Amino acid sequence: MSQCSFKVHAYDEHDDRVCSASENCVGCHRCATFCPTGAISIRHNPLEYRNNEYWKAEAIEDIIKQAETGGMLLTGMGNDKPYPIYWDHLVLNASQVTNPSIDPLREPMELRTFLGAKPDMLQVDPQAVELKTLLAPQVPIEVPVLFSALSYGAVSLNVHESLARAASETGTLFNTGEGGLHRKLYKYGPNTIVQVASGRFGVHPEYLDVGRVIEIKIGQGAKPGIGGHLPGEKVSADVAATRMIPKGTDALSPAPHHDIYSIEDLAQLIYALKEATNYTKPVSVKIAAVHNSAAIASGIARAGADIIALDGLRGSTGAAPKVIRDNVGIPIELALASVDTRLRQEGIRNRVSLVAAGGIRSSSDVVKAIALGADAVYIATAALVALGCRVCQQCHTGKCAWGICTTDPILSKRVNPDIGTRRLVNLLRAWSLEIKDMLGGMGINALESLRGNRLHLRGVGLTDTELAVLGVRMAGD
Amino acid sequence: MKNIEQWNNPYNEDKVIAACGLFGIMDTSGRAFSGQDVVKGITNMHDRSNGLGGGFAAYGIYPDCSDHYAFHVMYLTPRAREETEAFFTTSFRLASSQELPTRKTKNIVDPPLMVRYFIPPDGARNMDFVDDDCVTRTVMHINYCIEGAFVFSSGKNMGVFKGVGYPEDIANFFRLDEYCGYMWVAHGRFPTNTPGWWGGAHPFNILDWTVVHNGEISSYGINRRFLEMYGYRCTMQTDTEVVAYAVDLLVRKHHLPIEVAARVMAPPFWEEMQRQSDKERALNMALRQTYGSLLMNGPFTVIVAHQGEMMGLGDRIRLRPLTAATKDDLVFLSSEESAIRLVCPELDRVWTPMGGEPVIARLKEKREQEAMAAVRSTA
Numbered sequence: 001m002s003q004c005s006f007k008v009h010a011y012d013e014h015d016d017r018v019c020s021a022s023e024n025c026v027g028c029h030r031c032a033t034f035c036p037t038g039a040i041s042i043r044h045n046p047l048e049y050r051n052n053e054y055w056k057a058e059a060i061e062d063i064i065k066q067a068e069t070g071g072m073l074l075t076g077m078g079n080d081k082p083y084p085i086y087w088d089h090l091v092l093n094a095s096q097v098t099n100p101s102i103d104p105l106r107e108p109m110e111l112r113t114f115l116g117a118k119p120d121m122l123q124v125d126p127q128a129v130e131l132k133t134l135l136a137p138q139v140p141i142e143v144p145v146l147f148s149a150l151s152y153g154a155v156s157l158n159v160h161e162s163l164a165r166a167a168s169e170t171g172t173l174f175n176t177g178e179g180g181l182h183r184k185l186y187k188y189g190p191n192t193i194v195q196v197a198s199g200r201f202g203v204h205p206e207y208l209d210v211g212r213v214i215e216i217k218i219g220q221g222a223k224p225g226i227g228g229h230l231p232g233e234k235v236s237a238d239v240a241a242t243r244m245i246p247k248g249t250d251a252l253s254p255a256p257h258h259d260i261y262s263i264e265d266l267a268q269l270i271y272a273l274k275e276a277t278n279y280t281k282p283v284s285v286k287i288a289a290v291h292n293s294a295a296i297a298s299g300i301a302r303a304g305a306d307i308i309a310l311d312g313l314r315g316s317t318g319a320a321p322k323v324i325r326d327n328v329g330i331p332i333e334l335a336l337a338s339v340d341t342r343l344r345q346e347g348i349r350n351r352v353s354l355v356a357a358g359g360i361r362s363s364s365d366v367v368k369a370i371a372l373g374a375d376a377v378y379i380a381t382a383a384l385v386a387l388g389c390r391v392c393q394q395c396h397t398g399k400c401a402w403g404i405c406t407t408d409p410i411l412s413k414r415v416n417p418d419i420g421t422r423r424l425v426n427l428l429r430a431w432s433l434e435i436k437d438m439l440g441g442m443g444i445n446a447l448e449s450l451r452g453n454r455l456h457l458r459g460v461g462l463t464d465t466e467l468a469v470l471g472v473r474m475a476g477d
Numbered sequence: 478m479k480n481i482e483q484w485n486n487p488y489n490e491d492k493v494i495a496a497c498g499l500f501g502i503m504d505t506s507g508r509a510f511s512g513q514d515v516v517k518g519i520t521n522m523h524d525r526s527n528g529l530g531g532g533f534a535a536y537g538i539y540p541d542c543s544d545h546y547a548f549h550v551m552y553l554t555p556r557a558r559e560e561t562e563a564f565f566t567t568s569f570r571l572a573s574s575q576e577l578p579t580r581k582t583k584n585i586v587d588p589p590l591m592v593r594y595f596i597p598p599d600g601a602r603n604m605d606f607v608d609d610d611c612v613t614r615t616v617m618h619i620n621y622c623i624e625g626a627f628v629f630s631s632g633k634n635m636g637v638f639k640g641v642g643y644p645e646d647i648a649n650f651f652r653l654d655e656y657c658g659y660m661w662v663a664h665g666r667f668p669t670n671t672p673g674w675w676g677g678a679h680p681f682n683i684l685d686w687t688v689v690h691n692g693e694i695s696s697y698g699i700n701r702r703f704l705e706m707y708g709y710r711c712t713m714q715t716d717t718e719v720v721a722y723a724v725d726l727l728v729r730k731h732h733l734p735i736e737v738a739a740r741v742m743a744p745p746f747w748e749e750m751q752r753q754s755d756k757e758r759a760l761n762m763a764l765r766q767t768y769g770s771l772l773m774n775g776p777f778t779v780i781v782a783h784q785g786e787m788m789g790l791g792d793r794i795r796l797r798p799l800t801a802a803t804k805d806d807l808v809f810l811s812s813e814e815s816a817i818r819l820v821c822p823e824l825d826r827v828w829t830p831m832g833g834e835p836v837i838a839r840l841k842e843k844r845e846q847e848a849m850a851a852v853r854s855t856a
Contacts, residue, residue, distance in 0.1 A: 003796065011478065045719055075565075093697065095775075097498065097592055098669060098693050099693040099695055099775050099776060100776060100796055102794070107744050107794055108748070108794075110746060110747055112747050114766045116766075118766055118767045121730075121731040121767070122731065122733070122763055122767050122768070123731075123765065124732075124733050124734065124737055126733075126734045127850075128734070128759065129734065129736075129737065129760065130756060131756075131759050131763050133763065135763055135767070138762075138766055344702055344705065344706050347706045347707070349706060350706070350767070370847040442695055443693075443695035443774065443775040443776070444695050444696065444774045444775065445774060445793075445794065446769075446772055446774060448699075448765070448769030448770060448772055449695065449696030449699060449772050449774035449775075450696075450699070451699060451769075451770065452698070452699045452703075452770070453696060453697075453698035453699035453702075454698055454702075455491045455697060455698030456695075456698060473491075477489075
């Protein structure tokens with residue numbers, strides 16, 4: 001009964017029975033998972049409107065809510081609309097006869113990836129056979145999967161700690177999001193991407209120094225073109241101290257960075273951050289995937305960024321206007337393919353690492369993203385699912401029954417950082433094993449031989465234009 | 478522009494796949510010897526090819542005009558010859574041209590016309606010199622713009638001879654027993670399609686670089702896309718082509734020593750690097766970080782040769798065979814030891830190189846030059 005933070009279950013003393021207000025149920029499965037007798041099952045409520053292929057329940061209910069409140073509709077998680085999922089229209093290759101597949105149980109299989117700008121060429125002293133070129137900072141990751149930006153305040157400290165520790169154990173990176181980094185987690189700095197967003201919450205010299213990578217957040221896949229919103233109720237004393245704002249105040253980050261109205265302004269911020277950290281850390285720029293991402297990415301590479309993070313249509317959020325989440329941006333698969341292609345056409349792909357984000361669900365999505373051209377991917381929803389999330393889309397309410405997307409001190413105890421760390425480490429381990437199996441099947445034993453290698457992908461059920469944008473051939477062709 | 482892809486890859490596959498036998502001999506003293514031994518060696522590996530491609534590269538065969546670029550061109554139509562020769566005449570003053578001497582043999586069917594041209598170093602019409610870039614441009618123009626013409630050899634004091642057939646028949650056809658060179662490389666091909674096109678046989682050549690290759694590179698897609706960033710057009714759609722361009726980019730344009738280029742194509746594992754000295758690790762890590770897209774993954778063995786130097790290299794987990802051997806001044810590289818033993822039964826040393834370990838044979842003269850250069854640079 002107490003498990004439900006949405007007040008579905010109540011005990012009726014008079015009748016001595018538990019009653020349910022099923023209209024409050026969000027489908028988070030917390031009660032069903034924890035019911036000691038297995039008595040609870042959750043089914044879709046069959047109450048239906050008169051059948052209408054155009055006026056569906058969602059449209060009607062949204063209008064009713066807006067007529068009542070006069071406000072924007074808020075929601076959580078990523079876009080749940082039936083747009084095409086290109087991952088599911090891409091299939092992978094395997095070796096047969098002419099080329100032996102490689103058995104990852106018996107042969108070395110390398111997933112290590114280095115994030116950071118690479119030079120166009122190296123200079124080597126031919127006599128001493130010694131490197132003469134100085135490379136920009138390179139950050140190694142042992143799995144091509146990073147934990148995406150989840151800000152402290154949106155998620156609880158226990159979640160942040162689980163992510164930080166799992167990143168550290170696995171040899172990858174976690175991203176602070178725009179809410180700063182709690183001092184307790186500074187020791188995980190070598191595995192931390194510290195984000196600098198338009199609100200500059202929690203940004204100070206020590207914060208920049210402690211991180212391994214600095215990321216400038218321009219946009220987010222769930223809400224391209226608008227800023228963040230952390231309601232005051234979630235701004236506890238600790239969150240307030242970390243964000244450097246008064247307790248209980250709304251943390252509203254502006255839609256644009258007010259010092260970036262143009263690409264040359266971005267270059268200034270990139271170099272300001274590099275100067276501030278003495279050129280010891282790569283600077284990433286994260287943008288939402290939008291119509292002209294390719295041109296924007298080219299500009300970002302030329303502005304001096306070391307990493308470009310692209311966040312697609314399915315990218316998730318703690319809170320966003322529903323209309324934005326569901327309608328703005330483009331699928332990551334298409335954006336990634338066109339950005340990689342453009343950077344190659346311009347001969348500058350080496351200058352940046354490309355990180356794809358927004359809706360990566362499985363190791364096969366990771367492999368497909370890398371074959372399309374990504375150096376690595378970000379995951380957020382998948383990581384939260386590993387921690388218990390059942391994608392009920394109530395993140396914006398702050399009532400997360402799994403204690404993930406909340407700062408409520410009682411609810412957030414539901415994530416135990418020891419268990420959370422283990423589950424995240426397990427997830428990345430499992431995906432690594434699967435990635436190695438897929439690579440071996442293709443006859444590849446180093447991840448860099450898959451990166452941008454679209455010949456290992458084929459499309460099924462796609463139009464010629466879709467295939468052309470993805471740079472992938474039709475299956476059987 | 479003509480569609481060279483269609484000749485070489487009629488089914489428009491991702492890439493043209495072939496398995497093969499390789500053989501190479503070099504006399505590091507520079508002594509020239511006839512093509513008989515190399516033919517004997519590659520013939521012993523007859524079963525590694527299927528009659529759909531054989532070829533040879535011979536170095537030091539034109540000592541009388543060693544500073545001339547020697548073009549070997551195949552023509553499918555008389556018109557292609559007219560057009561190509563007209564193009565030559567407008568751009569160059571040719572020292573000589575003649576049909577390549579061939580022998581009618583039973584097993585070689587319907588060969589194209591083969592013509593050889595020598596361009597002297599001062600033979601350009603609009604410039605007072607002919608250089609590598611100018612030759613490369615000319616080759617690309619003929620190969621991609623003149624229908625029915627294909628330049629398959631364009632280096633100095635060397636020549637490529639190749640076609641559709643078993644290597645021994647190709648050798649007989651081109652009368653290789655009549656040439657003498659100090660370095661020979663041979664290839665027998667087993668393609669999995671049947672293009673029947675002479676230009677598709679190995680060695681692949683540009684300037685005096687030749688590549689023969691056995692394998693299927695599973696990283697082809699990204700190797701190719703990386704090279705395209707540097708302006709290479711991979712129109713032949715073969716693994717061999719990307720190896721050749723990778724070597725050209727790394728050695729000729731980025732000035733990396735060939736043994737360092739080998740580390741790009743078959744780099745040490747990250748774990749191995751942990752055990753290396755700081756200096757070596759710094760170089761190897763930077764090479765892999767920068768040129769990771771040129772890592773050749775999947776099974777391969779290549780012999781890359783240019784004037785005075787021959788390198789054998791296998792993939793880093795040794796999925797295709799390579800045997801190396803030495804006898805006095807001779808260095809052998811072969812897919813099989815038996816082929817070497819047939820040519821030279823008593824050897825000083827025979828070994829199987831580790832995966833990714835290059836075997837490099839150099840003319841002694843070249844070694845001395847390099848040593849001198851090293852002394853000069855340290856002085």
